[in-house]
Amino acid sequence: MKHYTYDEWLSYVKNEVSFKTREELESHLYTCDQCLEHYLQAVTEHESSLPVLSNENSFTDLVMAGVSKQKEFIEKPSVIKQPVKVKKAFYQQAAFHYIIAAAATLLLTFSGVFQSLATYASAVEATQHLKEKKPSVTEGVIDKTFAWMDSLEKKEANKK
Incomplete structure (x- = not known):
């Protein structure tokens, strides 16, 4: 596994790398704890120069809206994004499975x-x-206790 240097992660944080290199670095972060540590150090060092969110409350809403838009379009470089319309076969639809189960x-x-x-x-x-x-278990204990008491009574009776 190829590890990236601290300087490479610093360039990544400063947004000074190409798109291809950026994708390689991001995918590598999922598998390498050592490089993740270098990345976090680079972010910490350059934290003051990173952009500040103007409206932190709506940031999550904006990100989620962007994610839902991404799901609707196909990612094609230098081509206008087209809506994806995938038609499932009848046997792959949930209604078909419900009908089969009911039948x-x-x-x-x-x-x-x-x-x-x-x-x-x-x-x-x-x-x-x-x-x-x-x-x-209780019945067993009681039975053994009575048997023991009976044997003691017999011994007392034999002594007299």
Whole structure:
């Protein structure tokens, strides 16, 4: 991986690099922590010479408006931007998927699949409940305590 020098990042911050170099530097920032550190140092050093926002409150709104405009147009160098109109195939639209899901649900409901699944599930649950007839921990402790007390009573009775 190629790392960029502090001077290159300083030129980037001062906006003294070509468009191609700017794109390379920006994409490199996503993958390199070392270069990100150099970039942040360059920004900190040149912070006083960077432009000041005149209206900070509406800045976010302006940026978001610009982003939404970018989504609407194709990015072509030296060509007027054209609106993008992409038509999806019928099977790629959400309405098609909803119709298929509704049809499958109705088919399974009227054919009795859901009813048989519910019956099967309750039967399985009932058999498992019968198999798992284990006493609770409290019942076990109580049973052992009474057995111990009974054995003590028998010992006392045998001593007399």
